[in-house]
Amino acid sequence: MILSTDVNPHLLNFSNLFPSANLLYTFNDSWNAKMGYSKRVQRNNNSELNPIPEREHSETLEQGDPDLLPQFVDLAELGINHSFKKGTFFTTLYYQNIKNPIQRVNSVYNDTILNRVYTNAERARLFGLEMGTNLKPKKWLSLYFGANIYNYKINGDLDVLGEASTVNNSDWVYSLNANTTFNLNKSWSLTANVNCTSAKPTAQGEDSRFLIPNMSVKKTIFDGKGSLGLQWQNINFGNMDSNQQRITTFGSDFYTTTNYIYETNVLLLNFSYNFNKLSSKNKLPTSEFGEKEF
Secondary structure, eight states: OOBTTBSSOOOOOOOOOOOEEEEEEEOSSSEEEEEEEEEEEEOOOHHHHOOSOEEEETTEEEEOOTTOOOEEEEEEEEEEEEEETTEEEEEEEEEEEEESOEEEEEEEOSSSOEEEEEEEOSEEEEEEEEEEEEEEEETTEEEEEEEEEEEEEEEEEEEETTEEEEEEEEEEEEEEEEEEEEEOSSSEEEEEEEEEEOOEEETTEEEOOEEEEEEEEEEEETTTTEEEEEEEESOOOTTOOTTEEEEEEEOSSOEEEEEEEOOOSEEEEEEEEOSSOOSSOOOOOOBTTBSOOO
16 A cells, blocks of 8 residues: 555565365255354455544544554354255354454544544454244245344454553344245235344444334236335334444543434335346356355
8 A cells, every 4th residue: 555645655465375164964855064164354444544534523533544454254153954844944153263353443632532543453253153044834924033142252452543452342242133024915015124233342342232124015017027115214113213323432531422323214115117027037157065055
């Protein structure tokens, strides 16, 4: 990276292996087990690397670090899949180790403004259990329920604008999601979904829970060539506090908490029409593991 404000280029040269291995064992027509390992690199985005300070809002001055290291992620998982007459079920036990996790941290800029910077912690790890099920109890009804619970821990020394800081934070985190589709008749369908994530620990505090409920209605017209749809996004009633998240950070000389509130109860009306309705499905290439990879 070459910056107009710095005569010295910021270079990062590294070479590494990123292996992956997957094993699938089938017990019978309805049960199978999977095991997998992978190593990957997660590169940084422009905002995390941009060292030019910018005013994020009246209380925050944000800047990146051109010398940030990429994150290296090791993932190991063990799972079981089950198929039955009216649906499927899966559960996966996993462990993830992250080297150089990127953290957004704060320091005091002046009496009313904080400096927000991006830096690398030494390590983060999480282990947990994910499970979900697809159900079709009726021809006109499809259901999906999923849950993920894991323990997240981050530790190491942080460099915040030249000031050393030690972090050691951990907690349990969960997420829930559900989706249901009603085919009211051949031309009408109703879909509703909800996603909820609990509070998550960060290097200097926590991010609060996050809730997103949505609903949509679809009507096909013109013998299936066209459709009318109405979407209700970020549904919010009373004290649901949908589509908002409180971010809290604190240090030895500051404490800040900000509630980010986004749009709720958004209604979208759309119309689509296919002039050339396809009579057959496109035949796409599949992987060597079949249509369902893990």
